[in-house]
Amino acid sequence: MSTRIAFLKGHGTENDFVIVPDPENVIDLPPTAVAALCDRRAGIGGDGLLHVVRSAAHPEAKDMAAEAEWFMDYRNGDGSIAEMCGNGVRVFARYLQRAGYAAEGDLAIATRGGVKTVHIAKTALNGGSGAGDVTVGMGKALFPEGDVTVTVGERSWPARNVNMGNPHAVAFVDDLAHAGDLYSAPPFSPASAYPDGVNVEFVVDRGPRHVALRVHERGAGETRSCGTGACAVAVATARRDGADPAVTGAPVTYTVDVPGGTLVITERPDGEIEMTGPAVIVAEGEIDAEWLETFVR
Numbered sequence: 141m142s143t144r145i146a147f148l149k150g151h152g153t154e155n156d157f158v159i160v161p162d163p164e165n166v167i168d169l170p171p172t173a174v175a176a177l178c179d180r181r182a183g184i185g186g187d188g189l190l191h192v193v194r195s196a197a198h199p200e201a202k203d204m205a206a207e208a209e210w211f212m213d214y215r216n217g218d219g220s221i222a223e224m225c226g227n228g229v230r231v232f233a234r235y236l237q238r239a240g241y242a243a244e245g246d247l248a249i250a251t252r253g254g255v256k257t258v259h260i261a262k263t264a265l266n267g268g269s270g271a272g273d274v275t276v277g278m279g280k281a282l283f284p285e286g287d288v289t290v291t292v293g294e295r296s297w298p299a300r301n302v303n304m305g306n307p308h309a310v311a312f313v314d315d316l317a318h319a320g321d322l323y324s325a326p327p328f329s330p331a332s333a334y335p336d337g338v339n340v341e342f343v344v345d346r347g348p349r350h351v352a353l354r355v356h357e358r359g360a361g362e363t364r365s366c367g368t369g370a371c372a373v374a375v376a377t378a379r380r381d382g383a384d385p386a387v388t389g390a391p392v393t394y395t396v397d398v399p400g401g402t403l404v405i406t407e408r409p410d411g412e413i414e415m416t417g418p419a420v421i422v423a424e425g426e427i428d429a430e431w432l433e434t435f436v437r
């Protein structure tokens with residue numbers, strides 16, 4: 141009988157992830173294996189993969205082990221590595237709760253973007269699968285110089301550079317349909333602006349402090365949500381609206397509708413950003429290790 145590897149499937153506002161618990165970091169997960177697991181037809185399917193490893197057991201996270209027991213080794217669906225995933229870290233926390241590694245309340249999680257503090261809300265139904273929200277302290281946004289122009293078909297828009305640990309280009313549009321088919325990354329100029337790729341958000345207004353987005357995620361295509369993207373959109377919109385908390389001295393909260401649900405983003409005067417939304421585990425099962433091995437090369 142072939143060996144089995146445990147996995148779970150979860151999502152945060154329909155940004156979905158294959159979760160591979162591997163506390164001692166013994167499972168070989170090269171990009172080819174990650175892409176096979178995230179394949180929606182021939183694999184399990186997901187926008188990305190959450191490799192759950194003890195910080196002390198991962199070379200990239202050892203230095204954070206004193207602060208955070210667990211490291212989110214996040215991979216995009218195509219197998220590439222990303223610095224941070226906002227929905228991923230909330231789903232990661234939900235997994236830790238379900239597995240009995242964490243309780244409701246505050247929890248530190250190591251990521252490539254540094255240690256993030258997550259808060260698992262207490263609810264009457266909270267059995268660890270997904271009732272209730274998870275909030276994450278996302279840190280501060282950076283606004284690198286050199287905004288770009290994004291083009292789809294005949295239309296072009298200026299896009300604001302925002303870095304949430306990972307790169308984002310935020311474009312305000314009149315109609316989300318104008319973003320077209322976001323399977324491929326929309327072209328932008330200058331073409332050299334993002335040597336490591338970029339996540340691109342298209343944004344429309346829905347009401348006061350309320351916007352909606354569609355996103356092309358680097359390494360995944362169009363996804364139903366992007367947490368770092370929603371934060372990038374909230375801070376870019378606050379600057380557009382003259383509501384920069386560092387200037388006004390007051391926190392600002394935006395409701396950000398994504399195709400898969402709603403996220404609530406608050407930026408404080410010190411620049412710290414918090415994001416709240418649902419995080420759900422929907423299934424668990426076993427991967428055939430012999431099948432996975434055929435993708436380890």
Ligand SMILES: N[C@@H](CCC[C@H](N)C(=O)O)C(=O)O
Pocket residue numbers: 155188216221222223224225226227228306307339357358359360365366367368369
């Ligand atoms: N879905 C994520 C972002 C995942 C990483 C992104 N595709 C990148 O390559 O930067 C989120 O919720 O933030």
